[in-house]
Each structure stands twice: as structure tokens, then as C-alpha cells.
Amino acid sequence: MANSFTAQIKIFPYTFAPRNWTWCNGQLLAISQFTAFYSLVGTIYGGDGRTSFGIPQFQGRTPLHAGTAPGLTPRVIGQWGGSENSQVSPAYLPTHTHQIKAVLASGSDTSEAAANNSYLSASRPGGTIVNERSYCSTPPGTGQMQMAEAAIGLTGGSDGVPLRQPYTALHFCICLEGIYPSRS
Structure with a gap:
């Protein structure tokens, strides 16, 4: 050399x-x-x-590379940046939807819902599903029912998301x- x-x-x-x-x-x-x-x-x-x-x-x-190019921010020689892990907040997630799976179960019979992992309401005393994508309603004129805790929940931790390329x-x-x- x-x-x-x-x-x-x-x-x-x-x-x-x-x-x-x-x-x-x-x-x-x-x-x-x-x-x-x-x-x-x-x-x-x-x-x-x-x-x-x-x-x-x-x-x-x-x-x-130090410098800049169209659409890129300038980088100064010797400048450090980035991180190995990052916290991703909901503001950085793309807009998207999730479908709620639901079944009609009469009275307290939740075996079909359990088998399909598709609980919609916490209890079903005579309730009817008004819209499979939104909420469950009790008999007409009594309002909405509480959604089952098993129907929706948080997932993941707070350790951050790895940002390393291969x-x-x-x-x-x-x-x-x-x-x-x-x-x-």
C-alpha cells in the first residue's frame, strides 16, 4: 500500500x-x-x-457522501446522524384500517365467536350486530354495548424498531x- x-x-x-x-x-x-x-x-x-x-x-x-443533491438535505463532512433503533409513534404509521371480524351469537353463546377469534361485544344479552365494522347495539333504543377487551388491544413493546439495513x-x-x- x-x-x-x-x-x-x-x-x-x-x-x-x-x-x-x-x-x-x-x-x-x-x-x-x-x-x-x-x-x-x-x-x-x-x-x-x-x-x-x-x-x-x-x-x-x-x-x-458529504454535500447535497436534488431532494436531499445537505450533509457536512464529519457530520454524524441517525440511530440504530427508533421509537415509531402512530404519527409515522401510514393511514390504514383493520377489519373487525364478528359473528352473531345468541344470548351468552360465545363458542362460535371464540372458535373464530372474533368477539365484538363483552356481553350479548339479546344484542344484535348493527354493523360488523363498527359496533354492537343492545335492543333498539338502549344504546351501544361495551366492546369486548379481546376484540382490540395493544401490541409491541417500547424497545424501538431496528433501523439497520442488511x-x-x-x-x-x-x-x-x-x-x-x-x-x-
Whole structure:
């Protein structure tokens, strides 16, 4: 890798960083030891700019091109963003409907409803289903019945939704000492 540029980033399948390269894991380096490297990247990736500067952090991150394009928001070199997990609220779910399955059961006979997992009301003393997609009504003029708890409920937890695309783990390394790139 004698032709590598200082601060060039490459992906390696090795279990070690090659000579004159280091892992892109966000560590701080001394400016006094890597002055050419520091003159190229400065404190884009961290450090105080007096005695130390940072290496990019690629552990658990996906590289993204700096800049912008039509329909995309601008990205500044060194900018971090995103998360591995996210909470999804109902506001982010697409508009959709669910059909309620229901059966007519006379009196307290709920065996057919249980067999079809289609309870609609908590009790059926003489009740009739007015609309299979909305509610159950007691005899005319007495109002609506309470929906059965088994008919609808919450599901899921609060751990978040994974946002990772399919991946293969490899090592990102950055060249500490190489050819100093010209700005032509």
C-alpha cells in the first residue's frame, strides 16, 4: 500500500490494521506525531486542535457522501446522524384500517365467536350486530354495548424498531502516513 494517500480511508477484511494505518474508531491522536495528517483533516472528527485531533468513527455507522443533491438535505463532512433503533409513534404509521371480524351469537353463546377469534361485544344479552365494522347495539333504543377487551388491544413493546439495513462487518482504516495529496 505504498501508493496510499495520507488520511485515505479503505475497507479491510483483516483482523488487524496494516502498517501505517489505524482503525476508524474515533480515537484521538497527538498533532505532534502526525502533523501532515492533521494538516489535512484538522478537527473535523474531534480533538482540541492544540494537542490532539480525532479519527473518524465508523463503528456501527454507515458512510455517507458529504454535500447535497436534488431532494436531499445537505450533509457536512464529519457530520454524524441517525440511530440504530427508533421509537415509531402512530404519527409515522401510514393511514390504514383493520377489519373487525364478528359473528352473531345468541344470548351468552360465545363458542362460535371464540372458535373464530372474533368477539365484538363483552356481553350479548339479546344484542344484535348493527354493523360488523363498527359496533354492537343492545335492543333498539338502549344504546351501544361495551366492546369486548379481546376484540382490540395493544401490541409491541417500547424497545424501538431496528433501523439497520442488511450488513457485513468489515474494518474501516485510515492511512496515517502515505503520499501527501496535492490540491490540484
